[in-house]
Amino acid sequence: MIIVAGLWENGWLNSNVEYQQYKHVMKAYGVDKFLMAPIEVVKQDDSFPVEQYDTIEEILESFGNIKKCFLEWSQDFEDNGIPHVDLKDYEHPKDVMYVLGKSGTNNCYLMTEDDDAVSIVAPNNDYSLWGVTVIGIVLYDRMMKS
Numbered sequence: 005m006i007i008v009a010g011l012w013e014n015g016w017l018n019s020n021v022e023y024q025q026y027k028h029v030m031k032a033y034g035v036d037k038f039l040m041a042p043i044e045v046v047k048q049d050d051s052f053p054v055e056q057y058d059t060i061e062e063i064l065e066s067f068g069n070i071k072k073c074f075l076e077w078s079q080d081f082e083d084n085g086i087p088h089v090d091l092k093d094y095e096h097p098k099d100v101m102y103v104l105g106k107s108g109t110n111n112c113y114l115m116t117e118d119d120d121a122v123s124i125v126a127p128n129n130d131y132s133l134w135g136v137t138v139i140g141i142v143l144y145d146r147m148m149k150s
C-alpha cells in the first residue's frame with residue numbers, strides 16, 4: 005500500500021494544475037491513495053480522486069497504523085535536530101505513507117520516533133524542491149530498488 009499525503013502549495017501553485025501533476029506521477033507509479041490538506045476546490049478525475057482533510061494532523065491521525073516517511077529538505081531536518089537519511093540509502097517499506105510539506109513550512113514538528121526522515125540531495129542544496137518533484141524522484145527510487 006502506497007499513500008502520498010501533502011499540503012497544497014496554495015498561494016504559489018494553482019491547485020488544479022498541482023493535482024494534475026501529482027495525479028500523473030502517482031498513476032504511473034501505482035500509488036493507492038492521494039491525501040491532501042487543507043480542503044480546496046479542485047477539478048479532479050473519478051479515476052484518481054484526492055481525499056482532502058482540513059489539516060495534515062488529521063491525515064496522520066486517520067492513518068495511524070501505516071509507517072510514515074517524512075520527506076523534507078535536509079536543511080529543515082538539521083534546523084529541527086532530526087537525524088535523516090539520504091534517499092539513495094533508504095529502504096522503502098512495503099506499506100508506507102510518504103508525507104510532504106509546502107513552501108514556508110515543513111512537517112518536522114509532527115514527527116515521532118517511529119517515523120522515517122528522508123532527504124533528496126541536489127548539487128545546489130540551497131534550493132528545496134516542489135513536493136510533486138520530490139514524489140516523482142522518490143517513486144522512481146522505490147521502483148529501482150524493488
Ligand SMILES: C[S@@+](CC[C@H](N)C(=O)[O-])C[C@H]1O[C@@H](n2cnc3c(N)ncnc32)[C@H](O)[C@@H]1O
Nearest residue numbers: 075076077104105106108109123124132133135
Ligand atoms: C517547496 S518545499 C518547502 C521547503 C522549505 N520548508 C521552505 O520553506 O521553503 C515543499 C516540500 O517538498 C519537500 N521537499 C523539498 N525539497 C526536498 C528535498 N530536497 N528532499 C526531500 N523533500 C523535499 C518537503 O516535503 C517540503 O516541505
